[in-house]
Every structure is written in structure tokens, then in C-alpha cells.
Amino acid sequence: MDRSSKDIFNPSIIEDFYPTRPNNMEDVSLYEFVANYKFDKIGENGEREYKLRSKPVLPNHRKFYPMRKAERDDFYYSLIFLFVPFRDKSTLIMEGETM
Numbered sequence: 001m002d003r004s005s006k007d008i009f010n011p012s013i014i015e016d017f018y019p020t021r022p023n024n025m026e027d028v029s030l031y032e033f034v035a036n037y038k039f040d041k042i043g044e045n046g047e048r049e050y051k052l053r054s055k056p057v058l059p060n061h062r063k064f065y066p067m068r069k070a071e072r073d074d075f076y077y078s079l080i081f082l083f084v085p086f087r088d089k090s091t092l093i094m095e096g097e098t099m
Helices: 013-017 030-036 069-083
Strands: 037-042 048-052
Touching: 013 030, 030 037, 030 069
Parallel strands: none
Antiparallel strands: 037 048
16 A cells, blocks of 8 residues: 555455455355465456465354344344355345345
8 A cells, every 4th residue: 555545444355355256266155265265466367366275264253142132133144144155245135134
């Protein structure tokens, strides 16, 4: 980042890198992506390229208590968010459903 830049945020895995992963990783969930892949290089086509880690890492995520009614929806959404592949997280919830 340029020293004179006023930007205070860096790109994130969830908002920037995972949704724009290469097409050959279409069926890779967010959990798999974080656990098993790391950035390798920018390819000739300008896309980011990833390679398998030599040892998977254990992604850190929030612990929920699904027996508590107040956390139940968040718990189930987190399972969908982590284990269902997506490009746009708004597609994870069907129209008319709640989170």
C-alpha cells in the first residue's frame, strides 16, 4: 500500500479473496480454502493463484451455543457460511428466509 494512501483496510479472505478464487476452486468451501490453500502468485491472466499447504491449518471461528435460542440462527448460518461454497454470501439465504 502506498504510504500516502488514506485507505485503512486491507483486503480480507472473506470479502475479497475467497469470492474471487479461481474457477477450478468453485466447489471449495470457505473452511477448506482457509485450511488447505495459501496464496502462491499472480498468474499471467492477472488472477491470484493458490497452492495446497504442506500441512493444513485449523481455521479459528466463533464458538456458538445452539441450545441457546438467541444463538441458534447464528450457529446454523455459520455452518452454511463455512461449509457451503459460495461466490456471493447473499446467495446463502433464500428469499423469505431469515438468518
